[in-house]
Amino acid sequence: MKSRTVAYIVLAVTIVFAIAPTYRGQIELPVRVHHLLHAMVLVLAAFTGLLFARSAAPAKGSRAFWLIVTIVAPMLAMFLMWPSNYSPLDRLPAAHTAEHLGLALLGFLTAYAGQQYATGVGVAMSLSLWAMAFLAAWGFGVSPPLQVQTAAAAPTAAAAANAGTAPDPHHGQAVFSQNCASCHGAQGQGGMGPRLIGESSRKDLMQAEAWIENPQPPMPKLYPGTLSAQDVRDVAAYVETLK
Amino acid sequence: MSGLLVLELFLAIASAAVIVMLAVALYGSNRPAPQSEVSAKGYAIRRYWFWTILIVAAIGFAISIPRFPYGSAQTIGKHYTIVAQQYSFAAPPTIPADRPVVFDVTSRDVNHGFAIYDPDGKLVAQVQAMPDYINHLPFTFHTRGHYTVRCLEYCGIAHAAMQGGFDVR
Amino acid sequence: MSAISIEADAFAPATAADLRVARRIMWTYISTGLAIFFLMMLLGIAMRAEQAGWVTFDPGWFYALLSLHGVGMITAMAIAGLGTLWYLVRRETPLDPRIAYLAYGFFVAGALCVIIAVFPGKFGSLWTMLYPLPFVGTYWPSWATGVWLVGNALVMTGFMVWCAQILGALIARFGGILGMLGIGYVFNIRGYEEAHREPPSPQMFAAAITAIDGIIGSTFGLAAGIGMLVHWIDPSVAIDPLWAKNLIYQFGHTFANLTMYMAVAGVYVGLPLCTKREYHTSKPLAIAWWGTLLFVIIAYFHHLYMDFAQAETVQFIGEIASYLAAIPVVVVTVFSGAMLVHRSGMRWSLGSMFLYAGMIGWVVGGTAAVLDATIPINLDLHNTLWVPGHFHTYLLQGVLLFTMGWVFVTLEQRSATITSLAMRWLIGGTIFGGAAMFLLSFYIAGANGVPRRYAVEPAPGPELATVATIGALILLAGIIIAAIEALRLARLPKAQEAAA
């Protein structure tokens, strides 16, 4: 069989493989599996590109153009590997098909353009592209779910000590020394952040609460991640007492 | 191994290296020899040098393995949860002395470090505090007193001020 | 194969005009690299002075400067090394100069983005920008994160362009990857001798390993970088923090490490010029470079020793690879370099002095690194000032000295002039003395547990920072004098039998 014929057959397989999974119906694929399917598309497509490059006429003149293509194509492909659960393209079958064909095209270009630039470069860049696809499957859009919850549920000392609804400046002081003193100083005398002594003359309790809930950078927003609503009330009440 | 011991070891090796390198360059420099003569001698020495380095590396590796802080140790001892966040630690106020304990260290926001300094200010152990992961650090305290905890992974503007602590009793 | 035949004329020797173009490219790269180095050194001194309490500025700025210093320095050293290597490869095989300028353009564009992210963006996530740090609890605007990420991607793109060009040229020149890595030579030395075929020269190994590991490292870096850019565009896209950490350190370690293996080409070519001896490829040299090829890309696991969640096997691999990475250096490269100098009657010009001192710095910095790469020791030294101690030794007293040594050897050969003895003592004394003060204070502070990357350090940090700042100022003076001397040499008329 002529190598051109083989190349066309592999091309056909690539296209079918790229399109078929986008019409899978109601089956939900985990992000990682989806990444691996993308990787397979890229492997096939780059392989096709290598086959076509073998039988293509060698490029003439400045080959800088091919060099840019072979380097930029894997980066664009990495963008298209946008994890499936988040990708707007994955909601519409047609867009999803287009995304897979785009991946196939970029895989093909990586290999073909690289070989047109210089023998061996297409192979190296294809390997780089495949590595990116497999790296994506390892952690792009995937994070270990179990431990996230453990971390979120682990009580902080501040939260554990927290009870009641009336503002409690005493507890506020504890919250302050744990969360605010690093910037505002242990007694509110100031440091990286402004001096808070006499704060009551600038902001009243409500305003201080509002600020702490929604501060301007560089002051970090600690509510609701770190501080509960009660913590905010308490620490605001404490800040108001600083004289 | 304590940092200061490592420093001494390092200074010893480094000064030996500097002296040897200077000696090689300067010794006999006023009596030039043909390259072939120097190479013949050099290649003979290099064989021994290669094996020396390899054996030293192998011994160093063998000594270090039993001192790795990972693995089964995470199941022995009482567990304490440490939650780091910008820019503080939630840590238990007291830890018992002379008993194996395990710190289960995690983070609420970004990467932090959890480094324990003993009452003399010496760094005795550390582990990373990562969001989404829990790192188990086994340790046994023998000295009582107040230990300081510092963040050893850059975490933002107040990184240098991020401190905590506990008493070992 | 058809594709090889188009490179058939590849073996046409470079003409004088080609070499002139190549030399211009080399000097463009080197002068850009050294200029960036100089600016970044000023930032370094400012930071150390801040830690010493001589000046105070907002910690936000401290971290912004630290971000710029870290990325800027490594990029500067890489640019200088890549320029040198490009010229050395061009002496042996044709290369399109336009592609060298293309890569250069990417570097400059990337550097501009990084600078904009810091001035005025005040981006302060450091070069490691460990996910989720550049997005959570930040004190800089979100656009700065985006610009920084794009800037880093541009630098990696430029690096990829360089690597792909050199890879393609070396494959064509040496008939495939086996020839290029000297594998054919090592397994068939007799055949090479009978056919009067030369194996690739030592500096071609430096180029080949830089190109291959550069592509591998940039792959990791771009995967992480583009992943984070996607997160920047759509914050709901989750990223595994441990994944990001692995990828970033793989790239960072490879890139920083490679600057040394680029600069070492200057030793391969420069030292023989100084000693009037020859440096040939041998079997140990080729095998040593294969080791380097592998260890450079896997030793990075030592950056994750304190991530106990990482599989234990890779922690073992990290320690073994870090140990083994030292062997090619001390058994082959530095050993051969010392052998070249031994009883050669070489004159200690600035060039040969820097090249030789660079090898010493490499060994000393490497020793500190291997100690820190031992896991039980790392438990006490990880992220203390020991770490900047080790890599500043390696970079400042290794890579930088190789680059400066190469520059001076070239200038000295060109003008057939050697700097006066008094001047050599002055430059050597200030640079080595200043550097010793600067570096030792890092080591001592680190051994005492003073953390790295602290805008305000606990005791004994500030006292040692004072010593370090004085040392760095002495070093600065030495560098300025050396720069003036280099400019003086460069303006001397060209001697008759110019070699390099």
Ligand code: HEM
């Ligand atoms: C006189 C010259 C130099 C001075 C005064 C200097 C100073 C500093 C200081 C003070 C730090 C921060 C240390 C800490 O607290 O963590 C630092 C970090 C660093 N420096 Fe330098 N440095 C110099 C030269 C270099 C060179 C030549 C390179 C590389 C080629 C380099 C690369 C780095 C890197 C990569 C970091 C780490 C950044 C980070 O932690 O994110 N420096 N330097």
Ligand SMILES: [Cu+2]
């Ligand atoms: Cu921190």
